Amino acid sequence: MMSPLRQQFRNWAFRRNPEAGPIVLNQRRIYILPTRQGLFFGFVLALMLLGDINYNLSLGYVLTFLLATTGALSMLYAFRNMAQLQVTAGRAEPVFAGEQASFILHFHNDTDLPRHQLVLHARDGHQTTFDLPARQASAIAFRIPATRRGWLASGQLGLYTEFPLGLFHAWSYLHFEQYCLVYPQPAAASPLPAATALHGTGMHSQEGDEDFAGLRNYQPGDALPRIAWKTLAREQEPQVKKFSANQGSERWLDWSLLPAAGDERKLELLARQVLDASAAQLHYGLRLPEAELPPDSSPAHRDACLKALALHGLDHTPPAVRRQADTSGQHLAARIAAWAGRKLRTPSAGKSQ
């Protein structure tokens, strides 16, 4: 579709660094050129004009000018179809390698104009077409195949429209600091390691506060709230409610215990194990060469484990965040203090009555 040379020119001419904040598509960001079809239309118009002149067709002039003006108007329409849209980068839910990462872009159309036929496309030709109603915010999901684990950047996306007549191509570039976490692709199937028994058995009960586990006879010193008053009404001896904490079994998904294989393969196996353990609601921990996640069974723990696998050997923060992290955080305390102070200095300045 586009020759490499042209692509190179575009890269050079329209290069922009990734942006963090919202992008408002203003005239400096929108480029317009006639499409091939538009050029052809111009050629047709020129032919028509020649005919008009030759045969002195007054109505022909009218038609030709009307078409030409409409065509030219469509350039304004194309520009208008994109202008003043506000785009912000939304979140991108983590995916497994081999899946499609879905980057959400939020388009705010705060104008009274509905927008039509906007096309969002990536370098590799993936594209999605959508309309934006007036005075609404729309979330557009853009899919990019996730091939490798780690942080997947959305990269530079193109937004274009050829609405209304396809004669003009109005386009702009959107390059956000938007990253999607890509988990390793889980291996096909892998048996879970055996439970590590704490006291010799796989399952055991430990006295605790979690679950009601029966009654026992009252012993002096037992807390009043623990006396089973109901049984007291029936039985002679006071009884006390017994509670247990179900520790379950702990399983360690351990990098070092895996059969010898490549790093990536090991990560894939561990990802599979994490998923299986989580599905079986086991109490599992993860041990990697550089980190150890203590056993748990919550979904958050699963995500943490998968993230650790995804970023094994990689930097844990997305590139853009790394860049700005050291500059932004430090003045926070000062900023909050200054701001709170300002609030307090003028507590009653705004009495409006």
Added chain:
Amino acid sequence: MGWQKIAHSFRREIAMKPAPHQVYGIIAALFMVCLPHAEHLPHWVSAVCSFLLIWRFHLAWTGNALPSRWLLISFTVAASAGIAVSFHTLFGRDAGVTLLVLLSSLKLMELRTARDANVVIFLACFIIITNFFYSQSIPTALFMLVTLLAILNGWLAMQASALAWRARLRMAAIMLLQAMPLTLLLFVLFPRVQGPLWGMPQDAWAQSGLSDTMSPGSMSKLSLSDAVAFRVSFDGPPPPQQLLYWRGPVLWDFEGTTWKRGQALLTTVHDLQQVSMPVDYTVTLEPHDKNWLFALDMPTSADVPSRISGDFQLLSRTSVTTRLRYRVHSQLGFQANTEESPALLQRALRLPAAGNPQSRNLAATWRRKLGNDAAIIHAAEQMFHNEGYTYTLEPPLLGNDSVDDFLFHSRKGFCEHYASAFVFLMRAAGIPARVVTGYQGGEYNDLGQYFIVRQSDAHAWSEVWLAGQGWQRVDPTATISPARISTGLSAAVPGSEALPFAARYRSPWLLKLRFNLDLFNYRWNQWVLGYDKERQFAFLTRLGMEEVTWQKMALNLLAGVGILVALFSLLILKRLYAGPRDPAVRLYRRFCRKLARHGYARSDHEGPMDYASRASAALPHKADAIQDITRRYLSIRYESRSDPENLRALRHAVAAFKL
């Protein structure tokens, strides 16, 4: 075909199959475009096109596959062959248009991608323009707008398939409306070049009107046409109806039944004596592809390149292929060519060697009995008047001796019969005479104060040459049916006869409506269709442009286009940058801008009170005003006290706020 090749290169890019409703849009557009052509296309072509459109509609409806390429190619070849057979050529106007219509209908059958649809759309635009070869009337123009709407609708459907048809039509209409001012400007200022740039096909123009021969039936055939021949506006009061003889070709040679103009006159002497009743007027002549310019008997000069022939016909240098306006000076009272050359007088006496013996006898009798020319003419007129001759549009057929048949048997005829018989009698009696064709009378349009002369006003009369008086007009029709000359055709022929609508009805309000319509048409012809180089220069001069030149026009055009484009950009883009709807917010933003100019800009997330405190601290001398404006704004915006009074107070406060 060239466009097919283009379509292929397009297909590479977008291989998107058009949805049924998109196809319907294209079909509708093409249908609208081809509809006016049905009038002059061969019936089989109309039938084939309708079939193709319906077939395509059916395919889109059912979702069936399009016909194979081989089928289409054979179809195309067959259609081209059909056209070649019908028109005996593939070139020229009619054949070309037919081919275009057929091919675009066929293109519809291989409408597989968006690019194909675009080709059809562009072809449709082209077909519209070919329709202007046949008609450029107001209805055609209106229909063009409707067609454009259909085309834009189909086009939008291709681009934005999600748009509902209503929204699409609305958008198409808005775009067309918005395009109109610029179109007008371009139309007025775009420099006109006098065409043609290259040879025009011979048949580019539809022909109607007088020809340079006259045979029984040729005039009555013309009188069935409502078409306008020309329009005339007089500088002064118009002359009476019976003097409105619009002179056309003069016919000298009689060949049994037909009068012909014959070979060109050897002399071009035209000499008027004893002139009286001068009259100046402007004629707007419809194109008729001849070089005749119609003028009142007798023209003396005109303001276009022309000459006056020896028989007083005003002749243009070139054929009139576009509407032509010219001013003429005529003398209604005259003695023409009193010194006519003997050769011409001889020609004006020539008759075929044989035929029409009864008429010859009659003429000979008159010559014998009466002797002088005036008496003979009077006798002929008396005969027409007294011996039961009637004026009719539907005369019976005549035999070989047409003059005898008419004079002594049928006695029913139209102007050409009378003129022909009269001139025959005169020549037979030895008086030089000739037939003059042209138009007589015209319809006066009160509103526009001009005469409309239609084809139905076509007329033929005679001229005789009398020694010392030169050529004199004698209109035998006037003797038989004086009403034809004084009021027009409808009064002269019986009501049952088939006259064109315009010539028949005379009810006042209908007449008025007709005059209004014609006035409108007149202006249309004058200002829209006849807007050529001269008209453009004249118009621009009237608008105040001194010394109209192309450079100036181009500059004006550029400036005008620039201004209009800027205006339209504002209009179209305004909705994008419409500020906040709340007037209070607009006022408050103005206040913020005032402060921002002095370095105290408000950040977007800063609350009005925080901002006021900050600004007051920085500008203590303005603290009161700042607090006051902020308080008013907050009260309107956040306490919902937005009554007009508060708003006015805020407006005043903001206006008064100066740094």
Added chain:
Amino acid sequence: MNHSAQSLQTAIQQIEQIILGKSHQIRLALACLLARGHLLIEDLPGVGKTTLAHVLARTLGLQFARIQFTSDMLPADILGVSVYHRDSSEFRFHPGPVFAQMILADEVNRATPKAQSALLEAMEEHQVTIEGTTHLLPAPFFVIATQNPSFQIGTFPLPESQLDRFLMRIQLGYPDASAERGLLEGRDRREIIATLAPQLTPADLQTLQQQVAKIHVSPALLDYLQAILRHTRESAQYVHGLSPRAGIAMLAASRAWALLQGRSAVLPEDVQAVLPGVVGHRLQGTRDNSLTRGDKLAMELIEAVKIP
């Protein structure tokens, strides 16, 4: 200015005399109370959490109870138990410490999730159901829970869903130098508290709470609130967007803050003032580093959203 509003100002002054240099936090706590919400204080021991609760209860004339949360705590320890009385052969309900107008739930994250949820459910429902009998909690009912910020072994940090039940989370932080000096120079706080006179009655408090609900909120302000909510839902900076409940909480707190400021309508500044308190514990940053605390996210949120 009516009677209760006037008393409120006096009350604020009285509290400020005890809790030095924490004017903003005191107002936030009061706003939380007036908005009928509960307060979570996350801070180190010894910065005055208990004192604040005490002073508040005392000044507002509220009946006060303190629950020290421990790991072996049972729901019944909080809510109360039905005790069998042999002599009358019937169960009699012994109300737990939760039956007070103001409760200080100290170190709430030391208790097991079971005990925590017992308290939180009571907070939400304003009633306690034991053995099928429903016991209404007193009104007004206000919980100040404290939580240790650092993750220690043996703690059960409140899960997100439970955090959502607190209208606000605030930090007291260290006093500044002059306040510190005042503390060091002054008398023992406990002694002073004992001498404090209530400035408001529970009835006054309820009147004020009703007034809060009547504070005007204009469409423009709702636009602002919605813009804030929308931003959190769209931005990739946050793991989840704010819930509708958070939006309602924000509005209620803003109204209360406006009342405290003596205004009859809510301004964007009011929203901004309560925003860190209201959303700080509801937002979770996606950027995985220690700096992305809730407060910082809230500050960034304020700066990111335009006031329409």
